[in-house]
Amino acid sequence: MGFGQWLGLLALLAALVLLWNLRGVLLVLFAAVVLAVALNLPVRAIQRCYGWRRSWGLLVVLLALSVAVLVGSVVLAPPFVKEFRELIENLPQALNTLLELIDDSYRAVIANIYGDGEDSDLPQSLTELFRTREGVGNALERSLQGLLGLVGNLGGGLLQVVFVLILAVMLAAQPQSYQALAVRLAPSFYRRRLQTVLSQCDSALGNWMTGLLISSVCVAALAGIGLAVLGIKPVVANALLAGLLNVIPNIGPTISTVFPASVALLDSPWRALAVVVLYLVIQNVESYLITPWVMHKQVKLLPGLTLLSQFVFAVLLGPLGLLMALPLVVVAQVLAREMLIHDVMDRWLPVGAAGAATAREEPEG
Numbered sequence: 045m046g047f048g049q050w051l052g053l054l055a056l057l058a059a060l061v062l063l064w065n066l067r068g069v070l071l072v073l074f075a076a077v078v079l080a081v082a083l084n085l086p087v088r089a090i091q092r093c094y095g096w097r098r099s100w101g102l103l104v105v106l107l108a109l110s111v112a113v114l115v116g117s118v119v120l121a122p123p124f125v126k127e128f129r130e131l132i133e134n135l136p137q138a139l140n141t142l143l144e145l146i147d148d149s150y151r152a153v154i155a156n157i158y159g160d161g162e163d164s165d166l167p168q169s170l171t172e173l174f175r176t177r178e179g180v181g182n183a184l185e186r187s188l189q190g191l192l193g194l195v196g197n198l199g200g201g202l203l204q205v206v207f208v209l210i211l212a213v214m215l216a217a218q219p220q221s222y223q224a225l226a227v228r229l230a231p232s233f234y235r236r237r238l239q240t241v242l243s244q245c246d247s248a249l250g251n252w253m254t255g256l257l258i259s260s261v262c263v264a265a266l267a268g269i270g271l272a273v274l275g276i277k278p279v280v281a282n283a284l285l286a287g288l289l290n291v292i293p294n295i296g297p298t299i300s301t302v303f304p305a306s307v308a309l310l311d312s313p314w315r316a317l318a319v320v321v322l323y324l325v326i327q328n329v330e331s332y333l334i335t336p337w338v339m340h341k342q343v344k345l346l347p348g349l350t351l352l353s354q355f356v357f358a359v360l361l362g363p364l365g366l367l368m369a370l371p372l373v374v375v376a377q378v379l380a381r382e383m384l385i386h387d388v389m390d391r392w393l394p395v396g397a398a399g400a401a402t403a404r405e406e407p408e409g
Contacts, residue, residue: 071361071368072208078371079212081249084219102217126278141309219246241382245375252374255335260290262334263326267300270322274315276304286323290330293370294351297327349373 063070083105090101215222223242230238264287271279282304289296301323308315353373357365365372 067361071364072204073211074372075364075368076208076211076215078249078253078368079208080215080219081246082253083212083216084246085250085254087216099217102213106213137310145313237387241379244382245378248374248378249371252371256291259330259334260287263287263290263330266326266329267323270326271304271319274308274318274322276308276315276319286326292366293354295354295366297323 083102086105086108087098087101090096090104091098094101096104223239226242227235227239264283267286268279268283271277271282276282282300285303286297286300289300301320304323305316305319308319350370350373354366354369357369357372359365361368
């Protein structure tokens with residue numbers, strides 16, 4: 045390698061190190077881009093239907109969202125907070141009930157296998173865990189206090205959230221100008237192609253968010269109906285949690301099952317089992333019926349790739365990385381398909397094929 049090649053390699057390594065150090069800033073910027081794409085969807089719909097200017101359409105969308113947030117805060121927030129507090133208060137008792145059920149089941153199995161004369165106690169550490177209700181309650185209380193502390197730390201980042209919202213509004217106000225700026229950073233021979241790739245990324249993100257919104261609303265409605273039929277309260281809080289946590293695939297639905305199952309466990313184990321079955325049915329309906337129907341134009345994501353991306357981005361980028369894992373994968377999949385596979389790898393020719401192709405292109409003498 046010559047001096048120029050070594051210099052280019054060092055510049056590339058320095059750029060990668062700089063990007064890694066700025067990964068938090070880049071993730072915040074990407075979150076603003078995702079929100080801008082979400083705002084752009086209703087704005088485009090208003091422009092198509094009424095022919096309004098983008099600025100007026102964006103103003104109408106922002107006013108509608110402000111009214112929705114205000115109404116939700118006044119109407120839905122108080123009962124949701126009250127019901128969620130009841131869920132948290134019932135969790136220690138539900139956990140104690142579950143531990144006692146496991147303890148009794150273990151004793152029954154040991155008695156049936158070895159007879160009543162055998163020692164059917166669990167190991168000492170597990171026995172203390174099962175029998176010490178105060179210890180379980182105190183441990184859960186400390187965990188909840190730690191969770192509240194985490195929420196408080198996240199609340200300290202309110203300025204960052206406001207920055208993301210303002211940046212998203214700015215991007216949504218002039219998306220073509222910012223897209224043109226990004227295209228100019230590419231070499232001249234690749235600018236037209238990059239414009240097409242960025243448009244495909246925008247379309248993929250828009251389709252994904254539209255499908256996710258419809259899917260989350262359907263999951264919340266099905267959860268509310270099912271819990272009302274089973275008589276599991278509070279219905280509103282559990283249904284809203286199911287819809288909100290549906291945004292995080294694989295992990296979110298599992299977490300949303302814990303709260304209603306814990307409440308049902310206080311009544312009887314069979315009702316808790318019914319809640320688990322209900323949520324399994326809802327998730328299967330969402331995965332095999334709702335999602336394929338509303339996301340037929342979406343970038344297809346493999347379940348294993350989705351779970352792996354959540355784990356990787358959560359480890360590397362923290363909670364915001366977990367939340368942004370799927371949109372990151374949607375964009376990365378489009379970029380890999382168009383820029384890596386289509387533009388680079390599909391153009392490679394087997395050994396000997398390059399000479400044959402050149403010979404075919406040469407005019408006959």
